Amino acid sequence: MQMVAASKMRKSQETALMARPYAQAALKLLENVSESVEPKQHSLLENRDVKNVCILVVSSDKGLCGGLNSNVIRETLKIMEQHKSKNISLITVGKKAENYFRKTKKISASFSGFGDTIELKETLPLSRVLLDDFTSNKYDKIVAVYTNFVSTLKQEAKVKKLLPITKRSIEETIEEIEDMAIKNNNGEKNGGNGIEYKFEPSADEVLCRLLPNLVETQVYHIVLESNASEHSARMVAMKSATDNAREILGDLKLSYNYIRQQKITQEISEISAGVAAQE
Helix, strand or coil, X not given: CHHHHHHHHHHHHHHHHHHHHHHHHHHHHHHHHHHHCCCCCCHHHCCCCXXXXXXXXXXXXXXXXXXXXXXXXXXXHHHHHHCCCCEXXXXXXXXXXXXXXXXXXXXEEEECCCCCCCCHHHHXXXXXXXXXXXXXXXXCEEEEEEEEEEECCEEEEEEEEEECCCHHHHHHHHHHHHHHHXXXXXXXXXXXXXXXXXXXXXXXXXXXXXXXXXXXXXXHHHHHHHHHXXXXXXXXXXXXXXXXXXXXXXXXXHHHHHHHHHHHHHHHHHHHHHHHHHC
């Protein structure tokens, strides 16, 4: 299981790391466009009085991955406590979160079966549900709770605001991806600032078309980070289980040899006693 987890871990890590530059470029493009124009009021930019909150909980379908799922569930419970005066709904990704929160009867939708090398088109149904529910005023705020991949030995449960889109949330996501890129590129920071754009047919229309794509990209990025974290945590957990099994096996072998030695000594003593009695 450790070898299988290590193989899946490498693939999922490569996919997540390859997607980060695209996510970063998409966010920077949106940031530059939003700074260049005074956009029309878009439903995804609308700040409302928060009465209905949706929490996107991203977990794994399988267990044996250490405390990964429990950390995500713990963060979700904290958010539910913070918004206990609001109407809270949950959208779960992964069977572990679905099974845990099913008893609360607050799950409005659930998704599972996302593969290890998932593509953007596979997460589009999830993104469409979030976009449609927010634009239809079903929710006033949508946040995501997932596990962010830092390294093979470190994964962090994170909370990210998805909707409504704000400039600050875009900046925070860009800074987060840039920090991770610096660590993975030996301190090199990607460029791309100071780019000028020409808009056709208009900057407002370009911005309005970019906003849904931004949400789709963020959801895809979240699922990739969670997959990489899951397989990394499982590989570490299976390595610990293997080491513990070897340690237990060594202790049992010593105990077995000790008992066997005692039995042989007892038999020799009995034989010697019998010989002495016959003499």
